[in-house]
Amino acid sequence: MPYTELQNELNQRAALGLLRQRSILQSAQSPHIVVDGKSYLSFCSNDYLGLANHPQLIRALQQGAEQYGVGAGAAHLVSGHFHSHHQLELELATFVDKPVALLFSTGYMANLGVVQALVGKDDTVFADKFNHASLNDAMLLSRATVKRYRHNDVTQLAQLLKQSNEHGKYTAPDAESSHARFPLSGSPPEGERDKVSLREPHVKCGRKLVITDAVFSMDGDLALLPELLDLCEQHDAWLLIDDAHGFGVFGKQGRGSLSHFGITSKRIIYMGTLGKAAGVFGAFVAAEQIVIDTLVNHARSYIYTTATPPALANALLASLQLIANGDALRAHLQSLISQLRNGLRGLPWAVMPSATAIQPLLVGDNQAALNMSNELRERGIWVAAIRPPTVPQGTARLRITLSAAHSAADVTRLAVALHELVA
Numbered sequence: 001m002p003y004t005e006l007q008n009e010l011n012q013r014a015a016l017g018l019l020r021q022r023s024i025l026q027s028a029q030s031p032h033i034v035v036d037g038k039s040y041l042s043f044c045s046n047d048y049l050g051l052a053n054h055p056q057l058i059r060a061l062q063q064g065a066e067q068y069g070v071g072a073g074a075a076h077l078v079s080g081h082f083h084s085h086h087q088l089e090l091e092l093a094t095f096v097d098k099p100v101a102l103l104f105s106t107g108y109m110a111n112l113g114v115v116q117a118l119v120g121k122d123d124t125v126f127a128d129k130f131n132h133a134s135l136n137d138a139m140l141l142s143r144a145t146v147k148r149y150r151h152n153d154v155t156q157l158a159q160l161l162k163q164s165n166e167h168g169k170y171t172a173p174d175a176e177s178s179h180a181r182f183p184l185s186g187s188p189p190e191g192e193r194d195k196v197s198l199r200e201p202h203v204k205c206g207r208k209l210v211i212t213d214a215v216f217s218m219d220g221d222l223a224l225l226p227e228l229l230d231l232c233e234q235h236d237a238w239l240l241i242d243d244a245h246g247f248g249v250f251g252k253q254g255r256g257s258l259s260h261f262g263i264t265s266k267r268i269i270y271m272g273t274l275g276k277a278a279g280v281f282g283a284f285v286a287a288e289q290i291v292i293d294t295l296v297n298h299a300r301s302y303i304y305t306t307a308t309p310p311a312l313a314n315a316l317l318a319s320l321q322l323i324a325n326g327d328a329l330r331a332h333l334q335s336l337i338s339q340l341r342n343g344l345r346g347l348p349w350a351v352m353p354s355a356t357a358i359q360p361l362l363v364g365d366n367q368a369a370l371n372m373s374n375e376l377r378e379r380g381i382w383v384a385a386i387r388p389p390t391v392p393q394g395t396a397r398l399r400i401t402l403s404a405a406h407s408a409a410d411v412t413r414l415a416v417a418l419h420e421l422v423a
């Protein structure tokens with residue numbers, strides 16, 4: 001049986017301090033959680049505005065369930081696209097100042113769908129080395145040529161784009177490349193078969209797509225979006241921005257990283273997630289109509305999956321209101337970030353250069369990071385240790401995340417506990 005082999009691999013991971021395990025939450029997501037019957041002060045959710053357990057969202061979800069029931073029952077293109085989904089798409093597009101938005105079930109699926117629908121075998125994707133795993137998986141699945149640049153190194157990106165202009169001669173579309181878009185098995189849902197098989201073969205002509213996290217999920221620093229956009233203009237490339245950690249938190253009224261940097265462009269394809277600051281579940285892509293039409297027709301992770309429960313869209317409509325009116329929440333979050341950074345001074349571990357709610361403490365060694373996480377847990381504080389391959393070798397860290405639902409006293413308690421670990 002190949003199980004012996006699997007067991008050996010797991011044992012090996014455990015020996016390296018890399019075994020991943022889950023804990024069972026018995027309360028709502030909030031700064032004060034109950035895990036395995038014990039209460040903890042938690043610093044590891046992405047619920048940046050504290051909306052995941054907000055009474056208005058709970059009510060909107062209940063009302064949505066009463067109106068539409070629970071399951072969507074079908075994919076969006078069959079009969080699963082509900083009024084609440086549609087309303088949410090309209091409001092999301094307006095909110096991030098893009099012509100059209102399209103809901104996906106998750107951010108992971110949105111990234112897979114966008115990249116695979118827009119580029120293929122004859123195209124090139126340029127990606128920051130610290131991008132989220134979903135963007136990495138997306139570019140591999142797309143079969144495009146992949147060029148990764150050092151984290152936030154726009155000079156290297158400029159070189160790579162320039163080289164691709166010089167060497168990246170157009171390849172004539174052939175029979176094979178028209179199939180490249182459907183590299184995996186799986187049949188379309190009922191009613192979608194004709195649409196897919198009658199689809200025009202897709203002509204490719206050396207497209208370029210730059211993809212980046214807006215806020216890097218394990219580091220908390222920001223991408224240089226204006227510089228990236230300039231390069232995309234110069235080299236006629238698209239820019240896919242994954243704003244999982246910026247939507248709801250940054251920009252005017254929480255409109256996200258585009259608003260934060262004051263950039264707009266038809267080249268930008270914006271992906272925001274709805275399970276982090278928005279406190280619910282799901283994701284959306286906002287872009288030009290022609291991009292969205294392309295996704296509806298080609299994004300496999302959009303087409304071949306059941307729509308999310310329509311009641312979630314009701315909760316998200318309520319969440320959007322709270323986000324738009326959430327300046328006080330964002331100001332409180334910002335003050336907690338400053339307080340924490342001050343409180344972490346004098347520790348032997350490097351505080352990383354982040355101005356966001358993601359405040360990693362660089363430990364280095366995997367086992368050391370795990371031990372620290374465990375010692376904090378013994379003190380009733382929950383902070384996740386993040387280890388390779390999520391982050392590069394030798395950069396294991398405690399990923400502290402703050403939420404507007406934390407109090408100043410919560411942050412003080414964490415800082416005191418960390419200083420006690422040194423003593």
Ligand SMILES: *Cc1c(COP(=O)(O)O)cnc(C)c1O
Binds near residue numbers: 109132245283
């Ligand atoms: C969380 C995250 C995703 C995935 O979003 P889900 O909705 O959780 O699937 C994508 N990109 C980044 C940068 C993320 O942090």
